[in-house]
Amino acid sequence: MKYFIKYTTIKTAVLMLIIGTFISCEPFIDVELPSHLLTQEAIYENPETTRAALSNIYSKLRDNTIITGSQAGISNLLSLAADEMTYYGTQPLPDQDFYNNAILPGNPVVLSFWNQGYNLIYAANDIIEGVTNSSGLTPEEKEVFIGEALFIRAFIHHYLTLLFGDIPYITTTDYLENTNVSRQSVETVYENIISDLQTARDLLPVENVELKTRPNRWVATAMLARVFLYQERWPEALEEATVVINNFQWEENINHVFLNTNPGTIWQLMPESEAVNTLEAQTFIFTTAPPPLRALNQNIVDSFESNDLRKTAWIGEVSNGTESWFHPYKYKLLPGSGSNNEYSIVFRLAELYLIRAEAHAHLNNIPQGVSDLNKTRNRAGLANAMANDSESLLVEIFNERKKELFTEMGHRWFDLIRSNKANTVLGPLKPGWNNTDVLLPLPEQELLLNPNLLPQNPGY
Numbered sequence: 001m002k003y004f005i006k007y008t009t010i011k012t013a014v015l016m017l018i019i020g021t022f023i024s025c026e027p028f029i030d031v032e033l034p035s036h037l038l039t040q041e042a043i044y045e046n047p048e049t050t051r052a053a054l055s056n057i058y059s060k061l062r063d064n065t066i067i068t069g070s071q072a073g074i075s076n077l078l079s080l081a082a083d084e085m086t087y088y089g090t091q092p093l094p095d096q097d098f099y100n101n102a103i104l105p106g107n108p109v110v111l112s113f114w115n116q117g118y119n120l121i122y123a124a125n126d127i128i129e130g131v132t133n134s135s136g137l138t139p140e141e142k143e144v145f146i147g148e149a150l151f152i153r154a155f156i157h158h159y160l161t162l163l164f165g166d167i168p169y170i171t172t173t174d175y176l177e178n179t180n181v182s183r184q185s186v187e188t189v190y191e192n193i194i195s196d197l198q199t200a201r202d203l204l205p206v207e208n209v210e211l212k213t214r215p216n217r218w219v220a221t222a223m224l225a226r227v228f229l230y231q232e233r234w235p236e237a238l239e240e241a242t243v244v245i246n247n248f249q250w251e252e253n254i255n256h257v258f259l260n261t262n263p264g265t266i267w268q269l270m271p272e273s274e275a276v277n278t279l280e281a282q283t284f285i286f287t288t289a290p291p292p293l294r295a296l297n298q299n300i301v302d303s304f305e306s307n308d309l310r311k312t313a314w315i316g317e318v319s320n321g322t323e324s325w326f327h328p329y330k331y332k333l334l335p336g337s338g339s340n341n342e343y344s345i346v347f348r349l350a351e352l353y354l355i356r357a358e359a360h361a362h363l364n365n366i367p368q369g370v371s372d373l374n375k376t377r378n379r380a381g382l383a384n385a386m387a388n389d390s391e392s393l394l395v396e397i398f399n400e401r402k403k404e405l406f407t408e409m410g411h412r413w414f415d416l417i418r419s420n421k422a423n424t425v426l427g428p429l430k431p432g433w434n435n436t437d438v439l440l441p442l443p444e445q446e447l448l449l450n451p452n453l454l455p456q457n458p459g460y
Contacts, residue, residue, distance in 0.1 A: 045136030069279035078410035105444035147203030238359035264349035
């Protein structure tokens with residue numbers, strides 16, 4: 001967030017973003033702009049305009065912010081920073097800096113992660129404040145809207161913490177307060193994240209909207225399970241994952257996992273239009289050889305067993321007649337495909353089984369952990385896991401996450417860091433690797449605007 005932008009300017013920007021949602025072709029909601037929508041405060045007197053404010057946030061998540069499936073999001077950039085993708089381009093794109101672990105404090109993508117993340121946190125806080133003070137919404141409507149905004153606030157802070165470490169946890173739109181914020185410890189930030197998620201879970205409805213494009217109670221619960229995994233709070237991770245697993249149906253067909261009708265999808269983001277399809281497909285699929293920009297690292301491809309169905313279903317091959325290169329093929333529909341049955345998945349059931357398996361392993365519940373691990377293995381056509389103790393089970397889970405979740409939402413990068421394997425795995429692959437590269441630098445521009453954010457992360 002630009003801390004020194006005038007408060008009124010930010011409020012106007014939020015209003016214009018919401019108005020833009022009405023007059024654009026965004027598919028999240030289709031309503032006319034009410035004639036009475038003249039001030040920011042009026043937005044939250046009407047459920048349709050409040051939903052539009054939230055829909056704008058989801059469209060920004062999809063298109064512009066951290067988790068976007070475009071080449072500017074973590075699915076691409078952290079796959080390059082880890083050991084999943086190889087960069088083949090000759091132009092100095094952001095991909096190259098992430099692939100070479102040559103990120104500097106002035107990097108524009110780093111600034112974009114920070115600013116766009118905090119801008120949406122500001123928008124979520126604006127919704128919380130506006131809805132709380134609204135006289136035009138019913139108590140039930142208020143609960144749902146505040147629950148969604150709290151979820152969004154926690155969700156974005158989680159990724160900012162993973163990327164930058166200690167960060168400010170912003171809970172207000174107050175300009176004067178936000179101007180001089182300081183960083184809080186990761187532990188303190190996660191206390192706030194968990195509190196927001198628990199409140200959101202209690203406020204959000206059980207029912208899913210059509211095609212699961214808005215967070216509900218199970219989405220907040222899935223996020224809690226993910227957070228507790230990263231916090232190594234194993235009993236809580238197990239409990240929250242189990243709640244989600246018990247309320248969703250497993251999809252057995254490997255070819256249906258990334259369709260928007262998969263019953264095991266927990267939350268997904270709708271593409272901008274039927275003509276566009278997912279940004280992930282546009283980012284990862286290439287049709288000429290050698291690859292123009294990026295391709296799967298050969299070591300990742302070789303890590304799949306020959307009979308692993310994911311190798312044929314989720315990996316595409318392109319050859320020039322003598323050599324072959326590979327790309328992620330989880331999302332298959334490019335613009336103009338004439339079909340719109342793939343959405344960008346944020347949470348899916350396989351992750352929850354793997355979270356619960358890992359929690360079981362740490363709690364020494366070996367048979368239960370093996371059973372959860374076998375859900376993804378068996379769907380991929382593989383035999384049951386053979387682990388018979390906690391250590392061997394954790395190794396198998398780590399390797400399974402590598403294959404099940406590759407090039408999704410930075411999972412591999414974050415797994416390497418939280419397992420303390422980043423130096424061992426990436427050191428030999430990245431000539432410029434330093435152990436401080438596990439965090440991004442704070443944006444240089446933000447440190448100049450607000451010296452209270454100092455010190456810079458080590459190594460930068």
